Amino acid sequence: MDSPxxxxxxxxxxxxxxxxxxxxxxxxxxxxxxxxxxxNGAGKSTLIKVLSGVYRPTAGKILMDGKEVQMSNPRxxxxxxxxxxxxxxxxVPFLTAADNILLGNEPARYGVLDRRSIQERAKxxxxxxxxxxxxxxxxxEMSAGDQQLVDIAKIALMEPRxxxxxxxxxxxxxxxxxxxxKLLHQFRRQGVGIVYISHHLNEVFEMADTVTxxxxxxxxxxxxxxxxxxTEIVRLMIDRDLGGQYVKEAVPVGDEVLRxxxxxxxxxxxxxxxxxVRAGEIVGLGGxxxxxxxxxxxxxxxxxRADFGRVYxxxxxxTPRSVPAAIRAGIYLVPEKRREYGLISSESVMANISxxxxxxxxxxxxxxxxAERAPVGTLMRDLKVKARRATDPxxxxxxxxxxxxxxxxxxxxxxxxxxxxxPTQGIDVGAKTEVYQMMLNIARDxxxxxxxxxxxxxxxxxxxxxxxxxxxxMAGEIEHVDLSGEAVLRCALGGV
Amino acid sequence: MDGPSGSxxxxxxxAVGGVFRERLTNIIWxxxxxxxxxxxVVFFSTMSDAFLRFGNIVNILRQISMLAIIATxxxxxxxxxxxxxxxxxxxxxxxVMTVSLLVxxxxxxxxxxxxxxxxxxxxLANAVLVTRVGISSFISTLAAGSVATGVTFLYTQGQAIYxxxxxxxxxxxxxxxxxxxxxxxxxALIVALGQFVLSRTRTGRYMHAIGGNITAARLSxxxxxxxxxxxxxxxxLGAGAAGIILASRLGSGQPTAASGFFLDAISAAFLGQTVLxxxxxxxxxxxxxxxxxxxxxxxxxxxGVSYYWQDISKGIIIVLAVTLAxxxxxx
Numbered sequence: 009m010d011s012p013x014x015x016x017x018x019x020x021x022x023x024x025x026x027x028x029x030x031x032x033x034x035x036x037x038x039x040x041x042x043x044x045x046x047x048n049g050a051g052k053s054t055l056i057k058v059l060s061g062v063y064r065p066t067a068g069k070i071l072m073d074g075k076e077v078q079m080s081n082p083r084x085x086x087x088x089x090x091x092x093x094x095x096x097x098x099x100v101p102f103l104t105a106a107d108n109i110l111l112g113n114e115p116a117r118y119g120v121l122d123r124r125s126i127q128e129r130a131k132x133x134x135x136x137x138x139x140x141x142x143x144x145x146x147x148x149e150m151s152a153g154d155q156q157l158v159d160i161a162k163i164a165l166m167e168p169r170x171x172x173x174x175x176x177x178x179x180x181x182x183x184x185x186x187x188x189x190k191l192l193h194q195f196r197r198q199g200v201g202i203v204y205i206s207h208h209l210n211e212v213f214e215m216a217d218t219v220t221x222x223x224x225x226x227x228x229x230x231x232x233x234x235x236x237x238x239t240e241i242v243r244l245m246i247d248r249d250l251g252g253q254y255v256k257e258a259v260p261v262g263d264e265v266l267r268x269x270x271x272x273x274x275x276x277x278x279x280x281x282x283x284x285v286r287a288g289e290i291v292g293l294g295g296x297x298x299x300x301x302x303x304x305x306x307x308x309x310x311x312x313r314a315d316f317g318r319v320y321x322x323x324x325x326x327t328p329r330s331v332p333a334a335i336r337a338g339i340y341l342v343p344e345k346r347r348e349y350g351l352i353s354s355e356s357v358m359a360n361i362s363x364x365x366x367x368x369x370x371x372x373x374x375x376x377x378x379a380e381r382a383p384v385g386t387l388m389r390d391l392k393v394k395a396r397r398a399t400d401p402x403x404x405x406x407x408x409x410x411x412x413x414x415x416x417x418x419x420x421x422x423x424x425x426x427x428x429x430x431p432t433q434g435i436d437v438g439a440k441t442e443v444y445q446m447m448l449n450i451a452r453d454x455x456x457x458x459x460x461x462x463x464x465x466x467x468x469x470x471x472x473x474x475x476x477x478x479x480x481x482m483a484g485e486i487e488h489v490d491l492s493g494e495a496v497l498r499c500a501l502g503g504v
Numbered sequence: 505m506d507g508p509s510g511s512x513x514x515x516x517x518x519a520v521g522g523v524f525r526e527r528l529t530n531i532i533w534x535x536x537x538x539x540x541x542x543x544x545v546v547f548f549s550t551m552s553d554a555f556l557r558f559g560n561i562v563n564i565l566r567q568i569s570m571l572a573i574i575a576t577x578x579x580x581x582x583x584x585x586x587x588x589x590x591x592x593x594x595x596x597x598x599x600v601m602t603v604s605l606l607v608x609x610x611x612x613x614x615x616x617x618x619x620x621x622x623x624x625x626x627x628l629a630n631a632v633l634v635t636r637v638g639i640s641s642f643i644s645t646l647a648a649g650s651v652a653t654g655v656t657f658l659y660t661q662g663q664a665i666y667x668x669x670x671x672x673x674x675x676x677x678x679x680x681x682x683x684x685x686x687x688x689x690x691x692a693l694i695v696a697l698g699q700f701v702l703s704r705t706r707t708g709r710y711m712h713a714i715g716g717n718i719t720a721a722r723l724s725x726x727x728x729x730x731x732x733x734x735x736x737x738x739x740x741l742g743a744g745a746a747g748i749i750l751a752s753r754l755g756s757g758q759p760t761a762a763s764g765f766f767l768d769a770i771s772a773a774f775l776g777q778t779v780l781x782x783x784x785x786x787x788x789x790x791x792x793x794x795x796x797x798x799x800x801x802x803x804x805x806x807x808g809v810s811y812y813w814q815d816i817s818k819g820i821i822i823v824l825a826v827t828l829a830x831x832x833x834x835x
Contacts (some may be wrong), residue, residue, distance in 0.1 A: 311723070335725040343723055350723070352716035354782055363713055363724040366706050373706045401782065417724065 011074030019068035028054040036201040043204045043212040046222035048462040057197045060092045061085040091168030095175045101148035107129035109162045127365045132167045153184030172203040230264045246493040252290040254469035255444045262287030265456035266425045271317030276303040276482040285456035292471030293460045294496040300480040309341040310334035338424030349416035353403040358384045365420045387416045408439025429460045537779045548803035552640035557649025568798035570746040575769040577700040581735035582666015582785040585715040586641035588739040590649025593749030595762025597652040598623045603757030612672040631733030656759045665757035677752030698787040778829035
């Protein structure tokens with residue numbers, strides 16, 4: 009028996025503080041469609057980036073046709089026959105489909121592009137794929153689905169032996185999805201091995217021959233699709249390791265503090281969202297990436313304005329028209345991706361903490377006096393922010409301490425609603441526990457806490473109940489008695 | 505650390521030497537731009553006896569006073585992450601405006617305020633275009649500068665406005681307080697005020713926050729548009745003030761008088777960003793940049809070097825300084 013097309017053996021990938029992949033095996037045969045499923049952060053994208061030479065694995069090897077290969081970069085991987093269609097499109101928006109398809113391989117004479125030959129070759133490629141796409145308009149004027157197909161055609165023209173597709177149907181209509189599937193079947197008949205990453209389990213069952221389930225960077229299960237039911241796959245995806253890192257205790261629940269009614273903002277894809285959080289409650293907001301959870305937070309916090317719908321705090325209509333208005337109403341947001349949205353990296357720890365309520369930290373508009381240093385010092389001590397000096401740039405702190413700074417800046421003035429968006433992303437276990445403790449303290453003080461988290465065990469352990477969003481809508485609410493990772497995930501995936 | 509280690513003492517000596525060298529390297533990285541200024545001063549003072557004389561030092565300060573004011577304004581808008589390409593033209597239009605009113609017998613104080621007011625109008629227009637319409641400040645200020653130049657030429661027909669100007673106005677550019685020229689005092693006040701506002705006030709803190717991370721600043725509830733607009737306004741006002749002082753020094757309103765400041769002001773501000781290790785713009789840094797440019801201009805003139813060489817050497821020094829700052833290890 010000949011050796012498989014691709015074998016990835018014992019792949020491990022370490023990032024500072026995180027093991028993203030841990031001893032992962034993957035085998036792909038010719039003409040096989042191999043689905044990879046897993047939660048957000050399970051390691052799917054990292055695995056793809058190892059295969060395409062973006063990352064060099066810490067351990068393990070890659071064999072093609074039984075021979076070891078070292079992918080040094082994406083170009084090299086492509087030369088070895090690995091073509092990747094990434095989730096974010098990699099087309100040049102102002103070039104036509106034909107130009108994009110042949111980008112980097114343009115037929116040219118003495119450095120001058122041969123336009124007719126470009127058109128012909130692109131047309132031939134598309135007709136080979138049975139695709140009918142207009143060749144002469146810039147791709148930025150095409151539908152998302154057509155763009156995706158152009159992207160695939162571009163890779164297909166390079167005749168890869170392995171084709172990797174990362175969430176290819178995320179932006180496609182049903183009809184477009186169908187033509188994509190046809191295309192993939194055609195590749196399969198030609199003996200191309202296909203690695204298919206998807207959140208949609210029904211697609212996996214419809215399309216794939218084999219499936220690998222990743223969980224926390226490890227292979228949780230692998231086998232032919234027929235061996236599994238969707239319930240079994242969901243169960244495999246969920247992390248069962250509920251270690252002692254969560255701090256949760258019952259807090260007496262009071263009156264309703266936050267009520268969101270029929271919030272709609274079509275510009276960012278939110279439709280008719282309602283929810284309610286009472287004093288002392290920590291309410292989770294679950295969903296897959298792109299479900300609209302951070303977008304909902306941005307509307308409640310006044311960053312984006314709702315088309316209609318209202319936001320109430322303590323029974324008063326406060327529907328914010330700006331961030332300062334939201335803050336005045338006592339709505340505070342600890343945003344996701346602290347480096348991009350939460351921190352002014354070039355500024356000091358002190359300047360970051362005092363920023364939202366700087367007026368309260370200054371006399372006569374002068375900063376850096378004891379009116380600022382003393383309370384900031386107290387907050388830093390209370391939250392155990394480890395910095396040599398309060399005047400050190402916040403960029404010199406560890407991730408966990410940076411996150412504590414992002415929380416600390418909202419603790420200077422009592423708030424009513426605290427929205428935590430992925431508050432423990434990329435921080436160590438010790439700091440995680442401290443962030444949970446802060447959330448608990450806030451709830452105990454009688455505020456409402458809304459926790460957005462893609463970390464299912466965290467969401468389940470910390471929340472009193474969980475709302476689940478899907479595609480910009482509220483997909484369901486899970487009460488405490490029914491709360492489990494499985495229940496959240498099933499609701500988030502939908503249609504399973 | 506390669507090669508076999510020698511005897512104990514040698515190793516210690518090498519280690520001590522290593523520590524010393526490392527500390528020296530650190531000092532050079534930390535204070536490179538200041539050391540550069542010092543080197544220039546030492547160089548010119550050995551090459552020319554006149555350089556360090558009191559009269560020449562006052563001369564340098566008077567020469568840089570307008571540049572320092574215009575560059576201080578520019579620093580404000582660079583702190584919020586914007587840029588102002590119109591400062592030269594706006595300085596000119598402010599000077600022409602002031603002189604043309606003086607010629608008609610309008611009192612000095614009102615004429616000066618009107619000059620500053622015209623500059624402020626351009627600043628406000630930039631503020632609206634950048635923060636409300638969403639145009640990049642590069643484009644908005646480039647256009648504002650172009651409009652200012654056009655208006656100035658239409659108004660003056662390209663001619664300088666000469667007349668006997670009132671003594672109060674002449675004092676601004678040519679007067680003395682004791683032995684210190686008036687423009688040097690104005691410069692000192694504006695630089696000190698600018699440094700204070702940017703480093704010690706809430707306004708300055710907000711501006712730095714916006715320049716550091718505009719999204720995070722907005723999510724902290726800061727009125728981002730207001731402070732960006734303020735940066736652009738201060739930039740225009742600085743240009744206007746410098747243009748008016750220049751008009752007083754020249755004793756006339758000239759349509760392109762202040763345009764020469766444009767490149768030097770930008771150079772000074774970029775040099776200034778290399779003064780502090782974190783690479784943030786600061787008024788004090790900009791002032792050191794201004795000093796460097798002033799010393800080069802003055803020193804080369806004293807040595808009788810052609811004017812064209814001054815431009816060439818300034819260009820080379822800026823590239824050197826910014827290259828060193830780029831290579832500088834961060835923290």
